[in-house]
Amino acid sequence: FFSRLIALRAASRSPSPSVFTPSAAMSLADLVTVINDLSAASQFNQLLTHLQSQEEMMIQQLPQLDEVLPALRPMEHSLGMVFILKAKAAAVPLSNLQAVHTFLQQCRRLLLEGDPVQVQMVPSHFATVCAKFANAAVAIAAPAAALRPLQHAAQVLQPSPAHFTPVHTEVLRVALLARHYPAAARLLDASDLLEVAKEKTGVAPRDLLLYHYYAGLACCGLHRFSDAVRYFTLCYTAPTHVVHAAMVEAYKKCVLASLLATGxxxxxxxxxxxxxxRYIKTGVPAYSELAEAFATRSPAELRSAITKHEATFARDRNLGLARQCVGALVRRSIRSLTQAYLTLSLADIAAAAQLESLAEAEGHVVAMVAAGDISATIDEPRGMVHFSESADAFDSPGAVAAMEASISGAIGVATKLQAMHAQLCTDSQYLSRVMRERVQSRWEDDGMGMGK
Known part of the structure; x- marks a missing residue:
């Protein structure tokens, strides 16, 4: 590559035509030289200043940037590669498959082998590259191919394991599009992303909203509806002065997930x-009516509400969750019978749960026993169901270990809350805001008193 740049320098002195203009060739050659020299000397601050001054030149010379990238090594030249790929990111046409494949290969090297020290100097640029990388993978219907590079990129961008980054949002997005729910579960279960630092990671409010929204979707796919409710709630209750589309969709799905989790x-x-x-009161009538129908404990009314608003649920891509609510209502009705009866006929169960046949009632009971929802045995010749206490042994080693893990987790959360509280109590911006609100509240109270 360097021999070609030398040839380009020579060509710039002769009148013979070249694929690059002389000034472009000189600029690119100088750029590579500076990146190599300053990176070798670990003078990254000086290199950052130089790259920032050359961003416009990179944009002007986009076609030639593909010739520069092979000469750079991710671990040594991450800073230079980030700037070059960020310049390319804005111009790569997702409809051009060859350009997309080239961009994916170039980004993949950086995301898998990049130097954390250099990457964390330009968090916003790196996040932009990662977002375009994810979009490019989705454009060629290969979101799964972006999963591992993005997972590694999120770790590279993190100043600490507790820091949330925009790349975590992209990881969840491609995991959902690839239907790779285990990958999403690993991120949600293994991470306590409690640190949000815009200066260090380039995170924006939109990243947090979408992360919680995608996390809720992942939990729905994993049938972890209680967790889904928690994530959707974090999304739609975020501080805001306007109605964000993600918040609206999060509330709609939160209603359905809550019905499935708690009834x-x-x-x-x-x-x-x-x-x-204000939006919730009048803007989601289909979901309000479905929740009201669920509260009647009548599967027929619930089915009627779903049929009435089927087009709305389908448009919102919530029809599957809405239909699951019917089965959840039936299971809830059967579970309530176990609290009042020790023995019950399949006919009585079918009547109480408003099922159409004994076979349907038996199928629900068998499924609930298999899932561990209830403990029961079926006397098929007599058509009777005998309910019993749960066979779970809460004094088993597994139960004790689970309890200890829960207690340890609770202690960890309490410790983190105390640390965050102490940090807020000494934060000048937070204290100034609290004082302003107190003064404003006092003025309002005094004004009301004077009005009286």
Whole structure:
């Protein structure tokens, strides 16, 4: 590659035509030289300043940047590669398969082998490259191919394991599009992403909203509906002055996930932003009616509500969740019978759960026993079901280990909350805001008193 650049330098002195203009060749040659020299000397701050001054030149010479990248090594020249790929990211046409494949290969090297020290100097640029990498993989219907590079890129960008980055959002997005729910579960289960630092990671409010929304979707795919409710709630209750589309969709799915998890509508936190509260009251009638139908404990009414608003649920891509609510209502009805009866006929179960046949009732009972929802045996000749206490031994080693893990987790959360509280108490911006709100509240109280 360097021999070609030398040839280009020579060509610039002669009148013979070249694929590059002389000035472009000189600029690119100088760029490679500077990246190599300053990286070798670990003078990354000086290199950063130089690259920032050359961004416009890179954009002007986009076609030639493909010739520069092979000469750079990710671990040694991450800073230079980030700037070059960021310049390319804005111009790669997703409809051009050859250009997309080339861009994916170039990004993959950086994401898998990049130097954390250099990458963390330009978090916003690196996040932009990762987002374009994810979009390019989706454009060629290969989101799974982007999963491992993005997982590694998220770790590279993190100043610590507790830091949330925009790349975590992209990891969840491609995992969902690839239907790779285990990958999403590993991220959600293994990470306590409690640190949000815009300066260090380039994170924006939109990244947090979408992360919680995607996390809720992943939990729905994993049938972890209680966790889904928690993530969707974090999304739609975020502080805001406007109604964000992700918040609206999160609330819709939160209603369905809550019905599946608890049989009730989600409790709306008091700190929900007023624009969202107003929208919820009138903007989601289909979901309100479905929740009201669920509350009647009548599968027929619930099916009627789903049929009535089927087009709405299908448009929102929530029809599958809505239909699952019927089965959840039936299971909830059968589970309530176990609390009142020790023995019951299949006919009585079918009548109580408003099922159409004994076979359907038997199928639900068998499925619930297999899932561990209830403990029961079926006397097929007599058509009777005998309910019993759960066979779980809560004094088993597994139960003790689970309890210890839960206690340890609770202690860890409490410790982190105390640390965050201590940090907030000494944060000048937070203290100034609290004082302003107190003064404003006092003025309002005084004004009301004077009005009286």
């Amino acid at each position: 009730e509508q989600p409790a709306q936190p008091k700190y929900t932003a007023l624009p969202i509260q």
